[in-house]
Amino acid sequence: MSGGEDIEVQYTHHVQRRLIFIAFCTLGVILVAGFSLTINGRGIGFLECYEYIINHILGTEYPFRSDAWFDDYVLWNTYVPRIVMGILVGCGLAVCGVAMQSLMNNPLADPYTVGISDGACFGAVAAIVTGFSLSSVMGSMGVVTNAFVGGLIPAMIIVLLSSIVRLSPATTILIGVAMSYIFSGLETTIMMTADADTLKEAYLWQIGTLNGMTWERCYIPMILTIVGSAFLMYSSKNLNLLSLGDSSAKSLGLNVDQFRTLCMLIVAFLVASLVSFVGVIGFVGLVAPHLVRMLLGGDNKFVMPASMMLGSLFVLFADLLSRVLIYPGELRVGLIISMIGAPIFLYMIVRKKKGYGEVF
Template sequence: MIKKQNGGLRAKPAWFAVHLFAWMVVLTASITIAVMLGPVRIHPLQVWNIAFSHLPLLDGRLDGSWTKAQEHIVWNIRFPRVLLGAVIGAGLAVAGAAIQALTRNSLADPYILGVSSGASTAAVLVIIFGAFRFLGIYALPLSAFAGSLLAMVLVFILAKVGGEISTTRLLLSGIVTSMMLSAATNFIVTLAPHADGIRSAMYWMMGSLTGAKWEHLTVPALIVAVGAAVLLSLHRSLNSLLMGEEAAVTLGVNIAAFRILLVVIAALITGTIVSVSGSIGFVGLMIPHIARMMTGSDHRRVLPLSMLLGAIFMIWADVAARLVLAPEELPIGIVTALCGGPFFIWLLRRSTYSFGGGNGK
């Protein structure tokens, strides 16, 4: 009876609206606090006064009761980093939700399926050896996208036996692909001509938002927003996948074409994110699952809520990375792994971790 009541409550639009509003408030508070925290503490009112002072309509109309140093810290250092963290968290969460719907398995995410590893391998080639220089400033994001797409295709090829793909084979193929690509990445790093290149590549491979700038925000934000909008417009097809491929075909979904579209969107989002932050794991695993526990499995609700929760989680993960060992900084991938590892174990211990009528095998 309790489960039915909870399910009924989660299905109500008012319940979702309350969740959405509450988490938007939490996101705003998280951004404010994250910008405040650091070696130089900034008052919350000054945080937003400085931010609003850069808006064209308010330029010169605020009192300006802050120093140039405070303005530089808030606007040029902390705000871009916090907002980039929010975009990355939202993007990883929505990519994870798409992959979990595609595989009908809550253990799937871009990291576990090798998508992040493929992007990392291609990106490290660019970072250390300057590969694909002819692409100019787009060398890193395009290479990361290509690497993530190739990794995803390889996973599906390995998992397909007799024309069918089982969730177990898909996960195992993803793990094997991820391990092989990680080994390839490490080998590339050992060939680096300079020690500084090895250190920067290794640190980047574990994920970091260090050096975030405003110009780093435009492309990731645009890709995540467009990808999320496309997935949201396809929420009925995503929902039908949860009932199984046969049911989806009955409802008019072209499974082959839809699968390719989901792979491309997930690879594009993941590759773009990896190109600006490095490889960050477990966000796409945890966040969509938490969103489904809050509002059910309807992707009209799962996708926007996942984006909010992912943004909040990544902001606080970055705060922990900055402050736990201050003045030293932890790679953010370590923080997410410390949170995601126990969550993954909890999912494994459950009686079932697949969607729809599957048994997870």
């Protein structure tokens, strides 16, 4: 009797710890967002920023062209979208990372290391530069569909290959790396045949940035991120089953191949929508879930929301750094994230580890 109670108490204790972690991350996101908003060129202070945002949401009207009206206008239309996009990117990439790691039973998988980001980037660039869209839809949705098809190629190649040959996690990632090289080569080819001066643009596309974000560009990623992460969170139990291995998952009643294909489609769509608007940002889907698993264990039900919050915090923090480091100039957020993420990736490869998944 008392033993049973102990387990119950332990479980609630664990759940509490996880909830506290998520709450802390959310608080961190709010604080970092506030700091980031204070760099606004108009001298609006830390608390004032929150005030303006809350007032705007509540629908407060300011006298036309007054100081407060300008403050509100600048803050709401140039700086808030940036924060929103940062949160979306963090959530989206982290949730994709968690899903892919479980789907492929590979702790090193994420949209960037497997080549999905670069494939999507190639698709988007092809749409923007040549105006060629695979769907009849034009405009930004056309770019997204192209990016989706581009991102799907590496995703499907890896799913297919791993069903034909038994690939170790490391080999899978290397194939992804090779594909990302092919895609960035093709991308440069497209850019250069279009216009000699766009080489610079091609390069910049490969390093994500949140600069110049507007509300219009946030809508599509927002919808897809919410829908995609809701689905992936809903299927977190199935993802847990998959990490037991394919045959165990099958014997527990999961249609493994169908589920995996469906999830990869969603991941590709989500990543495509993000890449089309911000460019390639790597390692978020690798670092955030990894840290969360280290602290909270491997249950996807908690790993997903916690990684989403931590991912947002990571992206916003990196964005803040990118704006502060060479103020008044600005670095690109993708650069900062690689600077932090790449060493962690190296550490994950080299260390000897047992436990979640067998890496080598």
